[in-house]
Amino acid sequence: MVHIQNMSEANALEPHWGYADRVVPCTNDPGSCAYLDVVYRSHDVGMYYTGIIWATIGGILLIWAVGRQFGRRQASGVQLPGQDGEQPKVRKSALERMRKAIPAYVRQYLLPDAARPIFGRTTRTQVLVLVVLAAYLTVWSFVGIVYGKWVTPVKNMPGVYNTRTSLGAFADRVGVLAYALTPLSIMLSSRESILSLVTRLPYQSFNFLHRWLGYIIFVQSALHTIGWCIIEIKLYQPQPLVANEWIKQLYMIWGVIAMFLLTLLLVLATPWGIRLTGYEFFRKFHYVLAMVYIGACWGHWEQLKVFLLPGLIVWFLDRAIRLVRTALLHYNFLPSGKMGFSYATADITFFSDETSGDIVRLDFEHPHDAWNVGQHFYLCFPESTIWQSHPFTPLSLPVFNANKQKHSYVFRAKKGETKRIAALSARRAERLPASEKTTSTADAKLSVVLNGPYGESVTRDLSDDTNVMCIAGGTGITYILPVLLDLAARPRTKDRRMALVWVVRHRKDLKWVAPELDALRRQARDLGLEIHIYVTRGMEESRALAPAEMVSGTTGEHEKEKDIAHEVTFAETSSSSSTHSTSLSLHGVRESDIAADHIANRPDLEKLVRDFVDANVRGRTEVFASGPGEMISELRSVVAGLNKGSEVWKGEERWDVKLTCDDRLEW
Incomplete structure (x- = not known):
């Protein structure tokens, strides 16, 4: 102008x-x-x-x-006395029913x-x-x-x-x-x-x-x-x-540069551009380009x-x-007694898997405040590179008012940094004395730098009558196990139902989280928890649900079963006086299917979730899920179909079904 x-x-x-x-x-x-x-x-x-x-x-x-803030307040209701020994009922106000409907x-x-x-x-x-x-x-x-x-x-x-x-x-x-x-x-x-x-x-x-x-x-x-x-x-x-x-004119030269940089930002941010350059290159180059672009806009x-x-x-x-935040997490007492920056030292458990990708489990303790269930940390491995960090959800349960927090992580080596860490773990495992090795795992040490926690608590707002169903695929188990462990640490609520559905490729995969799974199995009856594990590939011995010390009881006659969805039930021998047994089922595949490497026995998620909701006595349902994108997409449709706002308005809260997913799957 x-x-x-x-x-x-x-x-x-x-x-x-x-x-x-x-x-x-x-x-x-x-x-x-x-x-x-x-x-x-x-x-x-x-x-x-x-x-x-x-x-x-x-x-x-x-x-x-x-x-x-207003929604967190519970709307007042009028309590009515129960009849014939039933629990007192609460007449929900119109505002409360509308808030849920x-x-x-x-x-x-x-x-x-x-x-x-x-x-x-x-x-x-x-x-x-x-x-x-x-x-x-x-x-x-x-x-x-x-x-x-x-x-x-x-x-x-x-x-x-x-x-x-x-x-x-x-x-x-x-x-x-x-x-x-x-x-x-x-x-x-x-x-x-x-x-x-x-x-x-x-x-x-x-x-x-x-x-x-x-x-x-x-x-x-x-x-x-x-x-x-x-x-x-x-x-x-x-x-x-x-x-x-x-x-x-100078302002026009800067304008041309800004438009070129913006176009480059767009092209490199497409799925095609990310695959071509690699995610880590894209992420860092994206930062640099964005800042230079803003500078060019300033010049324009x-x-x-x-x-x-x-x-x-x-x-x-x-x-x-x-x-x-990283500095505060790692500013601790050094072995010399002085204060300074110190790494966390993790024990590595390495699970070799040539077909699907090796699995690495990290376990370590570090002094800092407790995080909330559902939050995740970014982990950097200085022995590989200091320029990359990756988000991982702790498998372990945070302990409030504790001097140290126990961290456990399980991840699959795909490519890039996780693949390098798996290779480093494998090399260190080979150097260990034979007496310290096992047939499937080997322990070694790895330095870790933490940043976080990030995300929100997924269990903070769970009411006492909320029914919980957790569904995971593969290493997605790390996101949902803490939810169940957290609920297991709370007082038992009558009529609350809980279920765990875990889909894995091989029976040996259960060893990734054997201690945590064993802890849940022992408490399953008292919690009203059902555990169902689906194996989609591989054929191992019928009783190999977990390490030997994890399994007790009888397995029945499942060796004779030839159906794709046969079930193995483990009785809880330590509480034989109880009339109930721990429902822990393992669904396998036929040998003929395995020979063709056929993915069999994939669970019918719609039937599982619908049956769970139909069987609930009272209260709403919250589904926690983490796994492949196909699983999450299917669950979104399933949960959407189960929600019925008109029934919730009438007071039928079981048709109020919420899905909470691991959002990092979008990355």
């Missing part, structure tokens, strides 16, 4: 926040002056609109925070996956939020602009005319919005997330919006770039003189640094807080 105004004839410069100063009074031709009026007015209005957008975001977060309605329609080819394994809820955000931004991209066309003469060039349109005002508007959304994009990607503090949603749940908001910013920037290219290369005259003078249009500076501050604060 500066170069079409006559600065030498200016009486004054009128400042406009976030834009170039305007010459007043306007000394151009009437058409150009009218065009300048439209452009400057639409920009000023657009800056107000960005304030409205951020006020809307702040208002939603405020309402969310207040509503969350609305989430059930929402889960019924919005919990399943949306269009998977476009959005991946993402719930309809997140896609709905994205659609609302995109529609909201679309409205602000067009309103407040006077649309018109002005054909104006070029000074000192008879017969040559400029074409002024509202395309310039629109291109500026979407460019401003792209700048205004930059801090939000960074907030959505932060591990130390203020959004998580307000909403109590884990920071991982914002990854989807971060990715798609990046796409929106790219589209806005592309429209801004295309719009001004049309104006400066086609509509302004004479050409190519105007275009050459325009592109040589410094007047809008009001949006860029907060983004930089949020990014650097996120990294600084991570370092501080």
Whole structure:
């Protein structure tokens, strides 16, 4: 806008926040002056609109925070005496019934996956939020602009005319919005997330919006770039003189660089780009590119640094807080008696598996405060590299008011850092004396650096009458076992039902978590817990459910069973006086299926979950799940089908079924 105004004839410069100063009074031709009026007015209005957008975001977060605190309060009810020895019943108020019925309605329609080819394994809820955000931004991209066309003469060039349109005002508007959304994009990607503090949603749940908001910013920037290219290369005259003078300006050079970096960010963030470069390269290069991109945006249009500076501050604060948290976790007494930074030293148990990928279990103790069940830590292994850390959920249960916390982790070596750690574990295991080795495992030591914990508690708000069903696939058992161990440590609640369903490939896989599984098995009868384990591949001896010291009792005549879903029941011999037995079943496969390496005996999740809900005496149901993406997608559809808001409104709380997944599966 500066170069079409006559600065030498200016009486004054009128400042406009976030834009170039305007010459007043306007000394151009009437058409150009009218065009300048439209452009400057639409920009000023657009800056107000960005304030409205951020006020809307702040208002939603405020309402969310207040509503969350209000929702934690239990609505009052009128207690009615029970009849014929029944427990007293509670007549729920309309507010309490509505508070429970609305989430059930929402889960019924919005919990399943949306269009998977476009959005991946993402719930309809997140896609709905994205659609609302995109529609909201679309409205602000067009309103407040006077649309018109002005054909104006070029000074000192008879017969040559400029074409002024509202395309310039629109291109500026979407460019401003792209700048205004930059801090939000960074907030959505932060591990130390203020959004998580307000909403109590884990920071991982914002990854989807971060990715798609990046796409929106790219589209806005592309429209801004295309719009001004049309104006400066086609509509302004004479050409190519105007275009050459325009592109040589410093702010335009920075604009071209910013658009190139943003395009590179987009391409490398696609699934194709991540597979091509590797996730770790993508993640670190993404950080660097993002910061350089913001710097280029600053060079392109410094007047809008009001949006860029907060983004930089949020990014650097996120990294600084991570370092501080790590330092505080590891600032302890050293063997010399002095205080300093000390690693945690983990015992490695290595499970060789050439077909599916080796398994590594880490066990160590470290002095720090207890975390909440469901939270995870980032683990860095300095003996491999200090530039990478990976998220892992502790298998062990936190102990409050303890001097040290026990950490146990189980993960499968796939590629990258986990594969290097498995290889390092295998090499160290080979160096151990033969007397310290076993047929399937070997112990060694590994230095570990912790960062965290991150995420939210998944058991804090479980009421005493909530029925719990835990479903895991493979190493996903590390996410759900702490839930059951935590509930096992609480007083038993009458009529509460619990179930564990674990799908593994081989029977030997049960050794990964043998101590924890054994602890649950001993308490299963008292907890009302059923344990079902499905083996999809492999054929081992029929009694090999776990190490010998874990299994006791009889197995029945299951050796004669040839069905794909035969069951092995272990009686609890230590409590023979009880009339109940621990229900712990192992579902296997036929030998003919194994010969063809056929994945047999995969559980029917819909039947399992539906039967569990149908058998509940009272109370709502919470399903905890962690495993392959296919399992999570299937469970979302199953749980959505079980939610019935109308029945919950009538007081039938068992149709209030919630699904809590390990959100890190989206990474």
